[in-house]
Amino acid sequence: MGLIPDEIISQVLDRSDIVEIISEYLSLKKAGRNFKACCPFHNEKTPSFVVNRDKQIFHCFGCGAGGNVVSFVMQHDHVDFPMALRQLAQRAGIFIPETNSELGGKTKSLKEVVFKSNELTSEFFHDILVRGDKGSDKAKEYLQARGIRLETAQKLKLGFAPDGWDNLISFLRSKDINLSNMEKSGLVVAKERGQGFYDRFRGRIIFPIFDIRSRCIGFGARAMEKDTTAKYINSPETPVYVKGEHLYGFHLSKSAVAKEDYVVVVEGYMDFLTPFQEGFENIVASLGTALTTEQIRLIRRYTENVVMLFDADNAGELAMLRSLDLLIEEGMNVKVVSLEEGKDPDSFVHEAGIEKFKEQVLSAQTLFDYKMDVLSRRYDAKTVEGKARISAEMLATIQKFRNEVIKQEYVKKLARRLSVSEGALFVELGKIKGVLSGEPEVAKKKIQKASIRIVERNLLRLLLEEEHMIPSVLEEVDIEDFQDDQVRPIIEHIFDLSKTQKDFNTASLVHFFNDQETIQFISGLMASSDFESADKEILKKDFINRIKGDRVKIQRKDLCFQIQQAETDGDHERLEDLKQKFNQLIRGNQ
């Protein structure tokens, strides 16, 4: 954030009423001081999605989604913060000047040049293919032979890089791109001796690669003759292209993926193109061997359900196994399709048709069955050694599931399949955990998270509802009085803001937080129903007394512990000091 000026952000928020905006997406029904609808972020029949006009927030009590109007547009339209804000600004008639986003300054301008060079290049190659000049006939024939229609080539901006050393160089020069920037965009290669550059892509079919925002970030170039040394030549990494961070075709398939709520992941360009052309649109290509964490997180913005469909060769199988573990670690639901030996999605669709392809996808194996099959082919499940190897590899995967129930069920299943005792497997699983769980930090965090303090949450909720109470509460409590990990940073923020911002109101609070968890926590408190009691002043006093009382109790416990320690240590000086503190504490609270 911070790139769009704050005053413009406030203007946009002021002029974008959340009820009005969400009404354009859903039909809202008035319910008390709130509006209700069925949640667009999870499947439900009775509405638990609430919009509150006073606080300008939405919250779903079913799935926990929540936030302000910008969060809603971000989540609903799958766009980032600046994009959501721009959409709202446009709607409200507010002009946002173009800013140097991301890394700003120099890096950005280089990125801009690279994007521009790529865009020009993809158009240059595409035009040549479509017009059919510079020897692109053979490329057209090649694509035809592989069943790719012209409209598909147009959608994906496929192109042809003609033979010759400087076709692209001359074209880009004519568009004022200099050689140094061409090189930084990975489009040209420096000659080995002396000066000069030559085109990187020559005599090849061009597959431009786009990011999720449809910007051209790089290229894959395929040879048409079988005897060429490299089947594919790809763009090197550039300021806009980092390998393993993007998915081929996702800019076109993302809405279908969100709509179908699952995605089929294939390996190569053609594996994507053929099913996509036949109307199977919730598909992406990984363009690499195994999926990366970045790619998985990109997918997760649209769906949590993944069907992996990799080539049925050895390399494909290994890539698959690696991807599966990562997917589980990222909390995704995974299934696997294995086509018969030697088939890939491209050849399968051509031979069997798209309907049969869909059948294959729908009858995908669970991850468990798939991995068991692979391992059973590698090791002999009838021998003791085989059982040990299979169970070790299966448990390594099972251990990655976040859900304990799933873990248990898989262990039981594994025990049955290998005819070994569940007990033995649980012991082995424990060993893996023992090795991996050298994470006291995480454990500690979990314990702290667990110390939810209802009274603190109630006071926070009261403050969100009755913001005029903030100054008086501020006088009576101290940030140290709060023990709840989620409440404390929010209270701290409210106190800061109420001191520094003259017209601070809690409706704008969500805007000051970046992490989804906190935003949802706030929207949840705000959307909760009113306090029953009419006298909120009494409630306030009660909450404050309890919070302060609790703090004294904690301090007293802590002092008692220290006194005991001093006694066993025989440290009389310290003992006296501590006793004095103890007395002060008790006296101060009478």
Ligand SMILES: [Zn+2]
């Ligand atoms: Zn929901």
